[in-house]
Amino acid sequence: MQPYTQRVVEIIKSIPEGQVMTYGQIAELAGSRRGARQVVRILHSLSAAYGLPWHRVVNAKGEIVIKDEESRYVQQLYLQREGVTFAGNGRVDLESCRYIPDRS
């Protein structure tokens, strides 16, 4: 596995319950400012194998974006169960739920 992929996996695993991160945010932390698509690919192919909290990742607008309809529902359910709040438009409230790790 590539170092970048490894970092992305670690970052995703570090997202606490009740909080979310965006694809771009993860990519930037992993060292590739425009690498959101790699994050997409990683979640797409490795979330099961590594037991990643894939449901804590949303797009930059706070929307749940998965192709499979069933999975969209499951993701929202998981998040709500963890206490993530949703705005009326079906977006997570990024203002209060975005996870910003310590950068030290």
Next chain:
DNA sequence: AAATTGACGGGTG
């Protein structure tokens, strides 16, 4: 080995 594929993002108009 070359082409395609993504749960995206930001800029532009």
Next chain:
DNA sequence: CCACCCGCCAATT
């Protein structure tokens, strides 16, 4: 607000 384009790059085909 919407539509469009292009960058990004490992994994998969």
